[in-house]
Amino acid sequence: MSLVAQVIAQSDAADRFLSSAELNKLEEFFSKGALRIQVAQKLAANERKIVEEGSKRFWAKCPNTPSNRGDAQKTALCQRDQAWYIRLISYCVLAGNDKPLEDIGLNGMREMYVSLGVPLNNLRIAMTSLKEVTAGLLSAEEMALAAPYFDRLIRAF
Amino acid sequence: MQDTITALINPADAQGQYLSDAALNQLRQYFERGMMRVKAAATISATASQIISRTVAKSLLYGDITLPGGNMYPTRRYAACLRDLNYFLRYATYAMLAADPSILDERVLNGLKETYQTLGVPIDRVVQALNAMKEVLNETVGSEAGQELAGYLDHIIAGLS
Secondary structure (H helix, E strand, O other), rough: HHHHHHHHHHHHHHHOOOOHHHHHHHHHHHHHHHHHHOOOOHHHHHHHHHHHHHHHHHHHHHHHHHHHHHOOOHHHHHHHHHHHHHHHHHHHHOOOHHHHHHHHHHHHHHHHHHOOOOOOOHHHHHHHHHHHHHHOOOOHHHHHHHHHHHHHHHHHH | OOHHHHHHHHHHHHHHOOOOHHHHHHHHHHOOHHHHHHHHHHHHHHHHHHHHHHHHHHHHOOOOOOOOOOOOOOOOHHHHHHHHHHHHHHHHHHHHHHHOHHEEEEHHHHHHHHHHHHHHOOOOHHHHHHHHHHHHHHHHHHHHHHHHHHHHHHHHHHOOO
């Protein structure tokens, strides 16, 4: 559910036309529309780089972790998951809220990683590393649209 | 409810893909008209009751329907008519903002025709009022938003017919 759908649902639940606060929210959202698309495109184009550079940073800070124990298959799976989170963040930037991340990637996430034996603490460091690399690739204005979702992701671990 | 953004994200996610260039182009067009839509929604929020009054004046007020024996008589039924027109306007506004008619199907049209038939509401007069609302909206919010809103009011008309 995008920000637009969220605002409409809220207004509908109160049985009224949109309030000025709700209209302002939508105006703010649409005013950055072109930038949102640009950020989504940059995240898609740089996904590999973000994950590769992010892994290097992560392993430097946290060398003893499942993705760095010489099991190529496990490393690939961990990096695939990280790439998925970049993709979900690109959806959030377009949707204007963290619902795509919540619904697709955070609901049940802790249980899954605990069951897989991946330490949540390490994952937090990994996701922080992805954010750092992304911040180096996007302009400050672009990063301002993506950062809240990286933060939401980091907080989840 | 479905909206344009979610409708593009969900199939991309089902494929594990970023949004395609085609999907991003659709989104770009949606975003580009966003401000125009918000502006129209703001005008509607501020003037809804006038829009409804003018709609009634254009379509129903001077007909038999407001006289004894008509479906807008007595005042209780007149007020019910105003309330329904208000719903149509509000949901058409939501649909315009989402650029998606699904909220009309889910929240307005689901069971509406049957309800009207049971209550003996003359559907042709409802349609007449909705057509008048299109004209009033065109004058109130301009032709660009007016045309989009007309599309959603037509969706309601189609669902009632």
